[in-house]
Structures are given as C-alpha cells and as structure tokens.
Amino acid sequence: MLQVTNPATGELIRELAVDTTESIHEKYATARAAQPTWAALPVADRCTLLRGFKARLTERCDELADLLTSETGKPLQQSLNELKGVHARIDFFLEHTARTIQTAEVLPPETNPQELLAFEPLGVIANISAWNYPYLVGVNAFIPALLTGNTVLYKPSELASLTGLAIQEMFTEAGLPEGAFTTVIGEGQTGAELLQLPIDGIYFTGSHATGVKIAAAAAPSLMRVQLELGGKDPAFVMDDVNIPAAALALADGAFYNAGQSCCAVERIYVQDRIADSFIEHFVSAARKLVLGSPTDPATTLGPLTRPAQLHVLEAQVKDALAKGAVLQTGGQRAPGPGSFFEPTVLTKVDHTMDLMTDESFGPIIGIQVVDSDTEAVQLMNDTPFGLTAAVYSQDKDRATRVLAQVNAGTAYWNCCDRVSPHLPWTGRGHSGQGSTLSTLGILAFVQPKGWHLKAEG
Numbered sequence: 001m002l003q004v005t006n007p008a009t010g011e012l013i014r015e016l017a018v019d020t021t022e023s024i025h026e027k028y029a030t031a032r033a034a035q036p037t038w039a040a041l042p043v044a045d046r047c048t049l050l051r052g053f054k055a056r057l058t059e060r061c062d063e064l065a066d067l068l069t070s071e072t073g074k075p076l077q078q079s080l081n082e083l084k085g086v087h088a089r090i091d092f093f094l095e096h097t098a099r100t101i102q103t104a105e106v107l108p109p110e111t112n113p114q115e116l117l118a119f120e121p122l123g124v125i126a127n128i129s130a131w132n133y134p135y136l137v138g139v140n141a142f143i144p145a146l147l148t149g150n151t152v153l154y155k156p157s158e159l160a161s162l163t164g165l166a167i168q169e170m171f172t173e174a175g176l177p178e179g180a181f182t183t184v185i186g187e188g189q190t191g192a193e194l195l196q197l198p199i200d201g202i203y204f205t206g207s208h209a210t211g212v213k214i215a216a217a218a219a220p221s222l223m224r225v226q227l228e229l230g231g232k233d234p235a236f237v238m239d240d241v242n243i244p245a246a247a248l249a250l251a252d253g254a255f256y257n258a259g260q261s262c263c264a265v266e267r268i269y270v271q272d273r274i275a276d277s278f279i280e281h282f283v284s285a286a287r288k289l290v291l292g293s294p295t296d297p298a299t300t301l302g303p304l305t306r307p308a309q310l311h312v313l314e315a316q317v318k319d320a321l322a323k324g325a326v327l328q329t330g331g332q333r334a335p336g337p338g339s340f341f342e343p344t345v346l347t348k349v350d351h352t353m354d355l356m357t358d359e360s361f362g363p364i365i366g367i368q369v370v371d372s373d374t375e376a377v378q379l380m381n382d383t384p385f386g387l388t389a390a391v392y393s394q395d396k397d398r399a400t401r402v403l404a405q406v407n408a409g410t411a412y413w414n415c416c417d418r419v420s421p422h423l424p425w426t427g428r429g430h431s432g433q434g435s436t437l438s439t440l441g442i443l444a445f446v447q448p449k450g451w452h453l454k455a456e457g
Ligand code: NAD
Pocket: 128, 129, 130, 131, 132, 133, 137, 155, 156, 157, 158, 186, 187, 188, 189, 190, 191, 192, 193, 205, 206, 207, 208, 209, 210, 211, 213, 214, 228, 229, 230, 231, 261, 262, 263, 359, 361, 387, 425, 427, 431, 432
C-alpha cells in the first residue's frame, strides 16, 4: 500500500493500492489495444474530448486545489494558481496541434514523385511525473501526447497520487475511451516496471539521478526518451537595477512553492557596487514570508513536500557555514509537526559550497558578490545543469549579451521562474533533453514519415 501523508501535519490522508506487475501489464495491453482507434480519430474529435477534460478542471477547481494542497503542502492560493495556469497550456495545444502535425508537401506539386512529410503518433507512451507541479508538468506531456494520437500510461509521483487519480477521473468523465489515458500508481519501482514494457516513448519529469536511470533502462529498446530534470538556476543582478524591485522579484523566484520549482532561482550573483543594499532588501523580503499551514490564506511558505529534503537543506547550511558563509536569516527547520524549513539566505558563499552547486529544492539561497559581467558569466556556467538563467538590469543590450553566453535552455531578462506555452521548455546537460511546450513540444510526440508518391508504376 502507498501511504499518502499530509506534509504540513505528518498525518496519514489515505492508503492507496499500488499497481502490481499483473495490473501494469493489463493496463499496458488496454492502452496498446486502444491506440489505433484513438489515433484514427480526427484531431478535432480528440480536441473536443480534451476540452471536456479542461471543463472539468474548471468545475472542480476548488476541490482539486484542496486535494493538491493536502498531499503536497502547497499553499492553497498557489494550488489555485497552478490549476488556473494549465488552461493557457491546454489552449495552446488545442489550437496548434492539428496545424503542427498536418501532412505537408515538401516539393512543388508538379514534381513526380510527389514528396510529402507526414507525422504519425509513436504509439503507447509512458509519462512518469514529479510532484511539485503535477498539473503543469503533467499537461505539458499528456495533452500533446493524446492530441497527436498516442495513448498514455501516466505514473504520477507517489507524493501526488491523489491528484493523479483525480486526473484519471476527469479524463474518464470527459468521455475518453478506455485505454487512452491510464494512471498507474506506485513509487519508483512501479516506474521502473513500466520501462520494462514494450512502450514507444518515455516522457519523464523528475530529478537528474532518476533521469539517468530512466535513460539507461530505455537504452536497450531505443525508445524515444525525453527528460525534464532539475536545475541550479542562476540570476545575475547588475549594478543599474531598481534594487528593491529586483530583490522582491528574485525572492519570489527563490521561495515560491517553498523553492520546489525546477526553475526556482537557486543562486544569485550581485555586482559589488550594490551588493549591500540588494542583500538588505532581499533578506527583508525573505523575512516577510509567512511560514505556516498551507490552508491558511495568510501563508506564503508551506512545508517541504518531501520530508527527507530537510536533511539536504540542513547539510547545505552546515557545509556552507563550515566554509565561511554568513547566515543572514533562517537556517533551520521550523518547530512543530510537518516538514517546514525557514526561509534561508546565506552570503559570503562560493562554489566550493554544495549550496551553490547542488540543487537545493527548498527555501534556501546563497548570494555571491561579483565584480564584472565576465565573472558572472563564468560562475553562471560553472554547473552541469542548464535549465534557466536570469539577468536583472536596465540595459537590455548588456543583459542579453550576458545571457547569450550562458548555457541554458531559457534566458530571462528582468524576470524569472516563468514558463510560456509558446516557447520550448528545455534543459541542457543535467537538466535534461528534449522539449515540452511550443510546437517543438507537440512534435516531441510524433515520428516523421517521408512519402514518395510516383503517379505511374
Ligand atoms: P524523482 O526523480 O524522485 O521522481 C520522479 C518520478 O520518477 C516519480 O514518479 C518517481 O516515482 C519516479 N521514479 C523514481 N525512481 C524511478 C526509477 N528507477 N524508474 C522509473 N521511475 C522512477 O523526482 P521528484 O522528487 O518527484 O521531482 C523533483 C525533481 O524534478 C527536481 O529535481 C526538479 O527540479 C525536477 N523537475 C523538473 C521539471 C522540468 O520541467 N525540468 C519540472 C518539475 C520538476
């Protein structure tokens, strides 16, 4: 049985039956059998069914937000933000899928043979997902997968399984045929079992460590592999910024969802001339966060969803302090039940410290002073990760010059921690491979077929 606990209280919410090897095989067989019929539907019909799913997300929004908050500890307002945030993504896919995968002539029509490019679904894909934004990272994968004619075996994180079951329910209520979308419940072992099946693609969101295991397990069959992994996302604050505004924006980028975002700001570099003032404003913003029950509307910082992460954060603080860092605020878990960690800011940090090199995935950040753009670029690139990078400055040319040199899939000027359906969400190095969102995130779920059509035999 899978025990679902509330990270804010430590209380057991529910016990769920875990899928067995036998039930996983049955679900796979149903998904395989359903796929040709699902793929044969016109895209417009699949869009109609998925509009029904979207309508249910709206109707059940408050109830779903309560459920998400109960199992992840996400402050209620942030759960509501997530549920509302998926609409633009679903709309993007509904609007763009047909056009993106339509068959195209690649040579002028009088050419004989005629040459056409067509896209076909992969078949049955597995989507193994994370808990930090189960709706947002979920729809990035399973909506375009379904719209392009694949059937989906969806394994939610063990820490967001109630949400995973609710997603299954809404697809069923929307009228999707049996086998089009199927939730598989369990922990890592269940995910590993899915990869032993003859599936046609694995779309994974999670940590770098698990991503490496997924890629290795997928290698023998050469199935399509897409990995959306972690980050150690840097922000560089130049000396011409509006200091209070930049500090406030970056504190939000670092502490939203208790820092448990793949694109959370994980390290800050600030130019020496404004460092003292920036640090003062940033620390003041961190101290204003309200740590508490995620169901209290006043709360802006909830518990860590994964209690074991408390040890990672404690170890990073200890390591940084032993190497000369200065603790500006926080630094420890909060008393009482639940896995709460105080918003934590450390200065006089450097890259010998784990805090500045390993993903923290919590409400903790180091701020390092730099004296030039060159030094900032060198430090921003001193990482195996490459998800996002931000620069704050009044000078667009200077900021974009720096960002162009940073090895990351997303570049932010005067913003951070944001995702757009129109742009690819893509990591480099340890942050993953492949893209979700944008038309690239639709093409990720199809395979090309080149047609050569000669009129006479
Ligand atoms: P995780 O790697 O612990 O687990 C992710 C999923 O993999 C879960 O469903 C888990 O059950 C499953 N799993 C674990 N071991 C497995 C195995 N051997 N085979 C198959 N499946 C297995 O990650 P998490 O804690 O759920 O998520 C947090 C991580 O996800 C962070 O590193 C975060 O940065 C990253 N993330 C990345 C993105 C992105 O878009 N790049 C988005 C959200 C989260």
